[in-house]
Amino acid sequence: MTTPVLELTGLSRTYHAGNRRRTVLAGVSYAFEAGRMYAIVGPSGSGKTTLLSLASGLDSPTSGSVRFRGRDIAELGLGTYRNRHAATVFQSLNLLTYMTAVQNVTSAMEITGVKGVPRKRRAHELLDLLGIEPVDRTRRTLKLSGGQQQRVAIARALACEVDVLFADEPTGSLDHETADDIVRIFRRLAHDDGKCVIVVTHSKEVAHACDEVLHLKRGTLVPHG
């Protein structure tokens, strides 16, 4: 049996709004393995984004733990976890728009401290891999299309050499063809590069493309079908 790269154990999250308490997640447990692509589906308001925030180290659970390679990410430090091991691709707000595609990638490599490789060359390699034309690599990302921006965001995540890639509705605003491209890239990352890819989606097509589909219902995560 493969050792899980990411384990959620009894994960709960409760929000307080004045005197009101709202429990979004209640005791979610699951183990994610490297080299597989997961889809998390569920109706709006079911807690998908909250689950992704907790798993990616953007937020802390009310109770329970997130363990990366057996170590609690709270102990590791959420900043360190995000910096070295996990990357997130959002539906929007993905890139620093005043930078070019190459600068976005090299900047992330500098932040995460990737060493031993010429950053600019590596950025060009990754952008090439993701189908960004050379002429577009030195344009400000604000001027790129939505699909191109998503690809640049993925290139940035790859450049950081993370183990777990999270994506929140990565194809939500993309046309069908571009969405297919993105999904293909995710599959390749999981199956060829051994990354653990976790995608939160409403899209059936995206969910079908994943190795495993998890349904988030009433605060708990259950395998679909």
Added chain:
Amino acid sequence: MNLCKRAWWRLTGHPGKTLMLIGLFFVICTLVLSGFLIQSAAARAAEHAKKSVGAVATMQLDVNALLSSGKNNGTDPAGARGGTIGSRGDLHRSLVDRICASSVVSQCNYTTDSGAFPTKSTKLYQPVPPPRGQDSLGTDLFKVDGIRDLNAVGAFRNGDSTLVSGRGIGPDSKSDEIVVEERLAKENGLKVGDTAKLRVGELPPPGQKADEREHEFKVIGIYRSDVADTGSYVPAMADPANQLYATPDGASVLLGKGTGQDGVLKQATFTLDAPEDLERLKKDAAAAGADLDLFPLSINDKQYRTLVGPITRTADFAGVTVWLVAIGGTVILALVVASALRERRGELGILLSLGEKKPRLLGQHLVEVVACAVLAIGLAGACSQFLSRALGDRLLASEVSAANEAAANEANQPDPSDPTGLAKKDRPEVEPLSSMEIRLGPADIAKVGATGLGIAALATCIPGARVLRLNPRDILTKGD
């Protein structure tokens, strides 16, 4: 260096916002630097003025001290009259000359004020006789100012009086020479070279006879006063036509006192290089035999204050401006930065999601603001000289005008300490400094640099505290 690189990309990626920030800083730094330049120019001018006018120490009788000490009567036969001054109140020229020899005195001057009763040959000028029944006894006399130099007299310096024939009183004038007013000369048929006869202008003590001796004075000059006749009765002594100018010795004679070293002076002034020399002067005066209780030495810095008053007020205003601009600028910049941070929440969230540390995010922002500040400080250095010159000149001109107006009003007010008008000021009138030399030096640049960077740091760090409380989830996800 990553944050510096990001800051540079950000600044060049948003040229409009960058220019706006530089512009805002430029305005703040230019105003602050102009204020500093005006302040330092004023300080230099004040220092120069201090050196040029020095300080004037005045020695004259303190009547109250004399009366309360009882030295005005008792052992002194000449002054043995209760309630009167007596000879112990005389400031002798011999004493003043000894004090003048002090090493701290750079210039020495003195005056003697007296009156003179008219004689049969030299009558008062009184175009309107006194109203019937009005007793004019005690004021029907000439006013005589004993001076060393007629040109140093305020009325002649400012053009209110002009010599129309002959010459004025000077250091070489003899004790029997006088200068008379044109109307008085015409009234008495006096011309330059004629002789005027005058009597001692002191009333005799009760029971004693008045000094009826007539003293002859040679008219060496005739002057014209700008003050015209009023058309109504004016006591003779208050009529400018009855103002005579004599030497201190001449005035001393008309006081019934001696001349030369025995001459009596009303007031002596000693010009010092610096006010700090007063203590040394007091020691020297005491060693020369002066009773400093009766004849206190006091520093008069009116000239200095007149010179530097407007420039100091301009500097004060500039100082207030510096503070207001610095505080206002910090607040405005803090609001701009706060607004920019709000606008950049997405960017901050992305960087946080990549694992960037919050202090480094704040650092990037600080680098951006400081870069704009440095550029603005450079531009301000180039432009503020012109602005501060224009601003300083305008402010100073308005202050000088106000000072001149105040001085004119003051001149028209009666002096409560001198109701008879017998006392006079022998110090030359000075005009307030009306220009400043604006110079930009490394110290000014350093000061504005420190202020500008301080403003940048404050304006970034205060609203930047919010960055430290940011949660990437709140920024990047909408939440379920």
